[in-house]
Amino acid sequence: MTDLFAVQEKIRALTERLHYLNYQYYQNDVSEVPDQEFDRMLHELQGLEKQYPEYAQPNSPTQRVGGTITKQFPTQEHRYPMLSLSNTYSEADLREFDERVQRGLEGASYQYVCELKFDGVAMSLTYENGQLTRGVTRGDGTRGDVVTNNVRTIKSLPLHLRAADDQPADFEVRGEVFMPLSVFNDLNAEREQNGEPLLANPRNAASGTLKLQDSAMVAARRLRFYAYSFLSPRRDFPTHSAALEALKRWGLPVSDTWRLCGTIEEVLEFIHHWEKRRFELPVATDGIVIKIDDLRQQELLGYTAKSPRWAIAYKYPAEAARTRLNEISYQVGRTGAVTPVALLTPVPLAGTIVKRASVHNANQIAALDLRIGDMVFVEKGGEIIPKITGVDLLARPADAQPIVYPTTCPACGTPLVRPEGEAHYRCPNERGCAPQLKSKLEHYVSRKALNIDGLGAETVGRFFDLGLVRTAADLYDLPHRRDELVNLDRLGEKSVQRMFAGLEASKEVPFDRVLFGLGIRYVGETVAEKLAAHYRTIDAIVGASAEELAAVPEVGGVIAESVALWAQDGANRELVERLKAAGVQMALTGEAPQPLSDRLNGLSFVLSGVFEQHSREELEQIIERNGGKLSSSISKKLSYLVAGDKMGPAKREKATALNVPIIGETDLLAMVSDGGL
Structure with a gap:
């Protein structure tokens, strides 16, 4: 008989231990146990919580891996409005701000706290009795979106605070998710690599991540958090700096870059100190926030309608430089996309020497009217990626000629194609274009794919250049060429043995990662996981039609068409067979989900909108496990359109015009109620 008290105590002990280890790792940079031991304890806790869910704690460390599906984000009014700060780019304005503070405080002495302004998403967190209970975005400053499940996946953020005598039972923490x-x-x-549009900057990426419906995907994005403000119904601390010190003492991540400044001159010195050094930090910054330290003095100064009178943000001007465009080179990526890169006369910019800049595609070259020899203005987009933003036309040479985009591949000479609706020209010679073949190999051995120890990008690139490998399957023939390999420069017996061990270990890599490693255009990690879970074998994927593939969760028409075209190619089928023969995992292991009933046999469904009781993926699984089929489009042959909240009017109109029955989530569940969940 199970001792339930012992189970409850084990869950409690594991929870506390993992919370402690997380604190040591993320706040004190101390790793007390190997990663393998941490993962073992986390896996044990997950198993116990699954078996005894009544004993699982709301802020269990297992929440960090995500898995919760949020179909919609409710809004909530902020207890304390999240006001914006007035900002300036001018040191003269800062001196005027200081004079206003002096007048407002009638000559009393005061200090400022200066903090780096991290470029992320403002977040309000509520802690009750030391437990994180709510995370709300800034929204319009009055109301924000409740994103608690997603916030819980941020590993540097404590779900349970360290106990302290000065810790209130109920308080808010404001900070930046980045x-x-x-x-x-x-x-x-x-x-x-997947041919997808690039994200503009880390701020937008963080914002978009927090609104993902699947918290497991949020966890994979590895967001971080810095606290910068404490709020409670009473004044628990005399100063803002004392509150920051308390937050850090309780276990919250507070950046060590803040400083107390006694005069406006010290404030300006702090601003100048970080103007260049901020680029050495692991997070994007765009300025400095200056606040009165004394909380009583903050109350005396008060607020305008939009912002506090006791704080201001100084924003660094965008880093820009002027230099000469000497040449445009063209790079060929794994998917054949040909990307222009500007080669510049080296120029210092945002703490680095910039020699190259992005030009994105032919459209941008035309829009900027770039010409070789132009003096161009270069900025760092989001202070990360250098890009050309304009041309100094007054300095243009009289004989400057417009840049003519190549019509053939710069690597293999194949005529380029430009698919309708795409900005990039592409080289279609995926079987004979060296950069594409080399990039596919580098992708296959990469950390997120098969992660083959001893076979990094440089090594596989060298093997390709020597003619030893052309495809991923060739890698598994390398052990037959051992004598040839050990005689290569900078390789040797130990390196070769390590590489062979890595190749052998790669045969145990799960099928979803192998599928990702095959480098099919548009098939990223998430899509690979969905396809593997749905079809379970590579043979089933290869045998599926584009329409069938499009019905898989997270797979749309464009991805489905790409997968279907890849599967039709004889060389790709041969690659799959060779990888199978080498022992690479081409199917999911374990039992496949068993059918629940045949109540939906012969029926097809399209799901659209947001559903209340289940995620769309869960409803799709219910349909399939009860014998139904999923469709990607509405046609006369469709049995039912399952409508959720916020379904687009076009689908409803089309279904009505074709006399396709429209049902709701409850109706669908009723159809399978006896064959059930």
Whole structure:
């Protein structure tokens, strides 16, 4: 007989231990246990919570991995309005602000707190009895969206605070949710490889991530949080700086970059100090926030209709430089996209020396009317990616000629194509274009795909250049060429053995990651997971039609068409067979979900809108497990359109015109009630 008290105690002990280890890792930069041991404890806790959900705590560490589906984000009024700050780019304005403060405080002494202005999403968090209970976005300053489940996935944010005598039972923390620059760059690199539009900047990326419906996808984006303000019904601390110190003591992440300044001159010194050094930080910044430290003095100064009189934001002007455009080079990516890159006379910009800048595509070259030899203005988009923003026409050479975009691939000479509706020209020679073949290999061995130890991008690129490999399947033939490999420069016996061990280990990588590693255009990590879960084997995916593929959750028509075209290619089918023969996982292991009934046999469904009781993915699983089929479009043959909230009027009109029955979520569930969930 199970000792329920012992189970409850085990869940409590694991929860407290994991909270402590998270605090040590993210706040003190101390890793007390190996990652494998941490993952083991987390997995054990997940298993216990699944078996005994009544003992799971709301802020369990297992919440960090996500998995909750939020079909809509309710709004909530802020207890304390989230006002915006007045801002300036002028040091003279800061001196005027200081003079207003002096007058408002009638000559009393005062201090400022200066903080870096992190470029993210303002967030209000509520803690009750040390537990995180709510996360709300700024919204319009009066009301915001409740995104608690997504906020709980932020690993640097404590779900349970360290106990302290000065910690109120109920208080709010204001802060900034941001995407670290390294995560942003990785995300954009992946999107570029998949032929997807690049994200503009980390702020937009963080904002979009917080509104994703699947918290597991939010967890994968590795957002971070910095606290910058404490609010409670009473004045618990005399100063803002004391509140910051308390927040850090309780376990909340507070940036160490803030400083107390006694005069406006010290404020300006702080601004100048960080003007260049901020680029060394792992997070995007766009200015400095200056606040009166004494909370009583803040109350005396009060507010205007829009902003506090006791604070102001100084924003650094956008970093820009003027330099010469010497040449345009053209890079060929994994999907064949040909991207122009501007080669510049080196110029200092935002803490780095810029030699290259993005020009994106032929449309932008035409829009800017770029010409070789032009003096161009370069900025860092979001202070990260250098880009050309304009041309100094007064300095244009008299003989400057417009840039003519190439009509053939710069790598293999194949005539370029420009698919309708796309901005990029592409090289269609995916079987013989060296940069494409090399990039596919680099993608296959990359960390997020098969993560083959000993086979990094440089090594596979070298093997390709030597003619040892052309496709991913060739990698598994390398052990037969051991004598040839050990004699290569900078390789040797140990490196070769490590590489062979990595190749052997890659045969245990799950099918969804293998599918991602195949490099099918538009198939990122999430789409690969959805396709693998739906079809379970590569043979089923290869045998599916574009229409059938489009009905899979997270897979639309464009992705489905791309997968279907890839599967029709004989060379890709041969690649799959060779990988199978090598022992690579081409199917999900474990039991497939069993059919629940045949109540929906012969019926087809389209789902549209947001549903109350289940996510769209859950409803699709219900349909399929009860014998129904999913369709991607409305036609006369469709059995039912299942309408949720916010369904577009066009689908309703089309279904009505074709006499397709329109039902709701409750109606669908009633159809399978006896064959059930």
